[in-house]
Amino acid sequence: MNGVTLRLLLLLYPRAWRARYGQELRYVIVRSTAAGRSPWRMGADVARAAAVVRAQALGIVGAGVTRHDRATGGCVLVLWAWVAIAISGAGLQKASEHWQGAVPTGDRGLATVAFTTVIAAAVCGAVIVLAGVAVTVPRVVAMLVGGGWSDIRGPVRWAVGVTVIAAAWTLGLAIWAHRLGPVQRNGGDLLYGAVVMGWGLCVAVTLAAWTAVASLLARQIGLGRRLLVTEAVLAAVATGAMAVMSVATLVWWRSVGSVAPGFFGGGSVATPVTAAVILMAVATVLGAAGTARAARALDLI
Amino acid sequence: MSQSPPSRTASSGRPNDPPILILTSLASGPRHGYALLQDIEAFAGVQLGPGTLYGAIGRLEQRGLIEAVAEHGRTRPYRLTAAGSRVLEAALLEMRTIVDVGTRRLSGSDGAVAGVPA
Numbered sequence: 001m002n003g004v005t006l007r008l009l010l011l012l013y014p015r016a017w018r019a020r021y022g023q024e025l026r027y028v029i030v031r032s033t034a035a036g037r038s039p040w041r042m043g044a045d046v047a048r049a050a051a052v053v054r055a056q057a058l059g060i061v062g063a064g065v066t067r068h069d070r071a072t073g074g075c076v077l078v079l080w081a082w083v084a085i086a087i088s089g090a091g092l093q094k095a096s097e098h099w100q101g102a103v104p105t106g107d108r109g110l111a112t113v114a115f116t117t118v119i120a121a122a123v124c125g126a127v128i129v130l131a132g133v134a135v136t137v138p139r140v141v142a143m144l145v146g147g148g149w150s151d152i153r154g155p156v157r158w159a160v161g162v163t164v165i166a167a168a169w170t171l172g173l174a175i176w177a178h179r180l181g182p183v184q185r186n187g188g189d190l191l192y193g194a195v196v197m198g199w200g201l202c203v204a205v206t207l208a209a210w211t212a213v214a215s216l217l218a219r220q221i222g223l224g225r226r227l228l229v230t231e232a233v234l235a236a237v238a239t240g241a242m243a244v245m246s247v248a249t250l251v252w253w254r255s256v257g258s259v260a261p262g263f264f265g266g267g268s269v270a271t272p273v274t275a276a277v278i279l280m281a282v283a284t285v286l287g288a289a290g291t292a293r294a295a296r297a298l299d300l301i
Numbered sequence: 302m303s304q305s306p307p308s309r310t311a312s313s314g315r316p317n318d319p320p321i322l323i324l325t326s327l328a329s330g331p332r333h334g335y336a337l338l339q340d341i342e343a344f345a346g347v348q349l350g351p352g353t354l355y356g357a358i359g360r361l362e363q364r365g366l367i368e369a370v371a372e373h374g375r376t377r378p379y380r381l382t383a384a385g386s387r388v389l390e391a392a393l394l395e396m397r398t399i400v401d402v403g404t405r406r407l408s409g410s411d412g413a414v415a416g417v418p419a
Contacts, residue, residue, distance in 0.1 A: 028334040045350025
């Protein structure tokens with residue numbers, strides 16, 4: 001395993017963990033590589049272990065943390081699940097934007113209800129998540145005023161950086177899209193399609209960066225029991241919204257597929273819709289797991 | 302003979318669980334990370350990944366079951382604490398109970414009928 005890969009792998013761990021175990025882990029990897037162990041298997045093992053350490057640091061998994069940490073971790077997991085479902089919802093929206101044209105007017109009833117339900121549940125869920133963020137604002141302000149900025153400076157700078165890139169990308173893409181025709185914008189121009197995919201990835205990274213900041217803040221500000229109960233209830237409602245979105249998407253998919261199978265005939269629609277549905281299902285399961293973890297930690301169930 | 306199941310302790314785990322393997326390895330004296338990997342492979346035939354090893358070391362140290370001793374170059378040996386010894390003993394006792402029951406049943410001396418506890 002080369003030095004660059006090794007450095008990147010170690011960066012997957014939280015800074016405090018790296019400071020404590022990084023040098024030892026590096027030594028073991030170097031010795032194991034020299035002994036002929038597969039660098040791929042070691043890399044996968046280290047990446048998986050780093051994800052577990054990060055999830056434990058956030059209180060998302062593991063029993064060896066306080067009830068407060070488990071409750072906070074459960075709520076944070078729901079927040080991540082929401083980000084995942086928001087990304088999948090945006091993908092679904094983009095892939096399905098011309099579905100009405102493919103379905104005869106008389107056959108649109110159930111699909112329209114299902115699609116409207118997806119959008120309504122998404123709006124409800126977004127409001128709930130924003131409410132969950134809003135109730136923590138006074139604590140966040142108090143933490144920052146109390147000198148907590150240094151603890152979150154690095155992740156915030158990173159998030160701001162990717163936000164600037166995403167904004168510039170969006171602007172450039174909008175200008176380019178304005179000069180293209182509808183056919184080129186909808187799969188006719190391969191380069192444009194690749195740039196749109198890159199833009200989607202950049203937006204997803206931006207969302208993930210800000211969610212990482214929120215996760216860190218949730219750990220730093222130390223929510224009291226009352227606020228945690230409020231967050232847990234909001235998390236449960238948001239998870240309900242995710243479940244509704246997932247089920248309604250499946251109903252829409254099946255309904256459109258039964259009356260206009262040709263709509264999903266091409267890979268340009270079927271692939272992103274399938275990916276979106278899978279991501280929605282995963283997000284809903286994660287949301288339910290997070291809600292259950294928070295509720296158990298707070299003795300609500 | 303009826304036997305009540307032993308209460309499961311915080312140490313409960315399968316014999317090839319990384320924490321059990323690490324505690325077992327350290328039972329014979331302090332070792333650093335790479336020496337732990339080699340020893341575990343030698344006595345259990347299990348090849349732990351470096352990430353798995355240090356994930357388990359971190360959790361064991363956090364729970365006070367092992368502790369680091371003075372740094373030695375780029376390595377840092379670990380040793381079992383008194384709490385770690387107790388947890389390992391409890392885990393081994395639990396495994397021994399299963400081994401004893403399984404051995405008796407295989408040899409037919411337990412008197413139990415399949416599906417019906419004796």
